[in-house]
Amino acid sequence: MSAPVVEVTDLHVSFPAVEAVRGVSLAVYPGECVAIVGESGSGKSVTARTLLGLTGEEATVTAGRLAIEGVDAASFSERQWRSIRGRRVGYVLQDALVSLDSLRPVGKEIAETLKLHRAVPRHEIPRKVIDLLTEVGVPEPEARARQYPHELSGGLRQRALIASAIACGPKLLIADEPTTALDVTVQAQILRLLAERKRAGQALLLISHDLAVVAKLADRILVMKDGVVVEDGTASQVLGAPEHPYTKALLAAIPEPSTRAPRAGEVVIRADGLVKTFGKRTAVDDVSFELRAGQTLGVVGESGSGKTTTARLVLGLLQPDRGSVEIDGLPWTGLSRERQRELRRHIQVIYQDPLSSFDPRFSVRRILDEALEVGGEPRKTRLKRAVELLEQVGLDDSVLERRPLKLSGGQRQRVAIARALAPRPRVIVCDEPVSALDVSIQAQVLDLLVGLQAELGVAYLFISHHLGVVHHVSDHVLVLKDGQVVESGAANQVLTAPSAAYTQELLAAVPRLDTNVSLARRAS
Numbered sequence: 001m002s003a004p005v006v007e008v009t010d011l012h013v014s015f016p017a018v019e020a021v022r023g024v025s026l027a028v029y030p031g032e033c034v035a036i037v038g039e040s041g042s043g044k045s046v047t048a049r050t051l052l053g054l055t056g057e058e059a060t061v062t063a064g065r066l067a068i069e070g071v072d073a074a075s076f077s078e079r080q081w082r083s084i085r086g087r088r089v090g091y092v093l094q095d096a097l098v099s100l101d102s103l104r105p106v107g108k109e110i111a112e113t114l115k116l117h118r119a120v121p122r123h124e125i126p127r128k129v130i131d132l133l134t135e136v137g138v139p140e141p142e143a144r145a146r147q148y149p150h151e152l153s154g155g156l157r158q159r160a161l162i163a164s165a166i167a168c169g170p171k172l173l174i175a176d177e178p179t180t181a182l183d184v185t186v187q188a189q190i191l192r193l194l195a196e197r198k199r200a201g202q203a204l205l206l207i208s209h210d211l212a213v214v215a216k217l218a219d220r221i222l223v224m225k226d227g228v229v230v231e232d233g234t235a236s237q238v239l240g241a242p243e244h245p246y247t248k249a250l251l252a253a254i255p256e257p258s259t260r261a262p263r264a265g266e267v268v269i270r271a272d273g274l275v276k277t278f279g280k281r282t283a284v285d286d287v288s289f290e291l292r293a294g295q296t297l298g299v300v301g302e303s304g305s306g307k308t309t310t311a312r313l314v315l316g317l318l319q320p321d322r323g324s325v326e327i328d329g330l331p332w333t334g335l336s337r338e339r340q341r342e343l344r345r346h347i348q349v350i351y352q353d354p355l356s357s358f359d360p361r362f363s364v365r366r367i368l369d370e371a372l373e374v375g376g377e378p379r380k381t382r383l384k385r386a387v388e389l390l391e392q393v394g395l396d397d398s399v400l401e402r403r404p405l406k407l408s409g410g411q412r413q414r415v416a417i418a419r420a421l422a423p424r425p426r427v428i429v430c431d432e433p434v435s436a437l438d439v440s441i442q443a444q445v446l447d448l449l450v451g452l453q454a455e456l457g458v459a460y461l462f463i464s465h466h467l468g469v470v471h472h473v474s475d476h477v478l479v480l481k482d483g484q485v486v487e488s489g490a491a492n493q494v495l496t497a498p499s500a501a502y503t504q505e506l507l508a509a510v511p512r513l514d515t516n517v518s519l520a521r522r523a524s
Contacts, residue, residue, distance in 0.1 A: 003070055004029050005172045005203040006051055006089075010064035013046050013055055020046045022227040025064075028172060033194075033204040035218035035235075037211065037250065039438040040409050043227040044207050048174050051205070052091055053081030069171060087117045090165035094177035094436070099161055100149040106160040107133075107145025110167055119168040132163040137189040155186040155303035162190065166197070173197065176207040180435060183302040183465035188509040191216050209438040211254060212468075212511040215239050223247045239513060253443035254513070255472035257492065265293030266328075268426045268459050269347075273323035274313050276483075283309040284320070285483040291427065294453060296460040298474030298491060300467060300506065306483035307463045311429050314461060315349055316340055328426060345375045345423030352432035354416035358404040364390075364415055365400040368422055375423025389418040393448060410441035417448065421456070430462045434469060446473055467510050471495045479503050 004027040013021035021043040028034045036044040049055055051068070053076055066074040068088060076084070085091065093099045101109055110129045114120055120128050133141035136159040149157050158178070165173060175194065179187040194217060198204055208214050214221060214235070221238040223231040223246065231244040242248050269291040276284040284306045291297045299307050312318040314325055316332060324333040327346055335343070351357045358367055368386040377385055387397045393414040404412055413433065420428050430449070434442040450473060453460060464470050470477060474491040479500065487500040498504050 007067045014060045028203040030201045033217045035206040035214040038224035042224040090170035090173045092165045092175045092178045110164045113167045136163045153303040155182045172203045174205045184509040216511045253440040255468045257471045270326040275322040294457045295475045298470035298477045299463045301480035305480040347427045348420040348425040349429040350433045354412040371419045371422035393418045427459045
């Protein structure tokens, strides 16, 4: 067997307040994919960042061995690490919007990597940039290379980030949640790309909370909990016959189709013939639907399908060019700002990334206080009501004085749900509310949303690229493509026996655990 591209034994990483990684050992060989899975705080991303010298000045790193391509990297200087990053080890982060420079076109970002490491002659760089964007599935690469990150969809931003990471042909590619923000068809493209690189001899270290993605690529899996590897083995062993209770719990948390009893509440949202254009592009084209109290309407489709624009029209954040939205039979489209503010409390929203939707200076108490004020809650009862809301979402009053950065991802999303519930809305728009969460936290939040709906009768417009999640929570499903509804109906019908070719393509692109894994889950 050839030598490992990276080899680590007995790795320990400590910060002033916590020992984040304790005794981790791993090796990744050419043409092999090793995956690290675990919840937030398990130490998986810290382990990955250590292999790039990105643990930060406050970190203390020790290891029996830390070698990259046979070179001892344990005592590398920052200058030596800079020569490794991009050239020997590529790094794909989860949050492309933060990782890409907002002040320059993505083509120039990719070009800088090529220039820095002198990967190709300078006159060949423009063509190489286009080739890389094409390789990762970016349509119209010449035009996209001239665009800034905010002008691209989440999926296109992530593909541009991957293009930058592979630009210099590194021997090791570390991918930290590389498909989390992608719809299923684009996700399938990226997984095929990574699989092709693995077959070509590139070593992959994959960090992911999506076990179906891990099953698609990984040869070996390390399961981490509280900084320690609790299970280590081949993908078939770990996913098909897990031994550790924590691994079994992760597998049991994967969302499955629900057996929700049908409900028939009154119509709370009616959208009729919605059309919205941006320049020459029609983002939403004649979209109509009804949403009833106590029900969930799932909206699915690829990036650019019109999902988010439809949500913004329903929320009143955009005005349609044609068509209308009603809430509880009352006109919502075209209202004055004053009148819209009066009705705003009836429709709330939960975003994918609550950290970016919260003011980082505000405590949880102030975040909830503002939402309660919108809902007309008297000042003297707001604190009591805030504590009640926190209890509803599985938190207690100990988080009241904390700011968002002091909360875990799951806690932040629970606070986001509490904020949405504060004005006692009739409808909550859930825009990718669990896509950034680890699988076990994701399951907790989904169960919380389902339980709150049964208790309060609130209706959800649930937008997600994760078809398994949509199937788990939805009563009905709307499938969008290029701004148009291509299929709609009961969730179980649409997502198990679709009639539209496009829906069939979406379902075919979903990564799945094999039968042996499903059997192992049921047996555990």
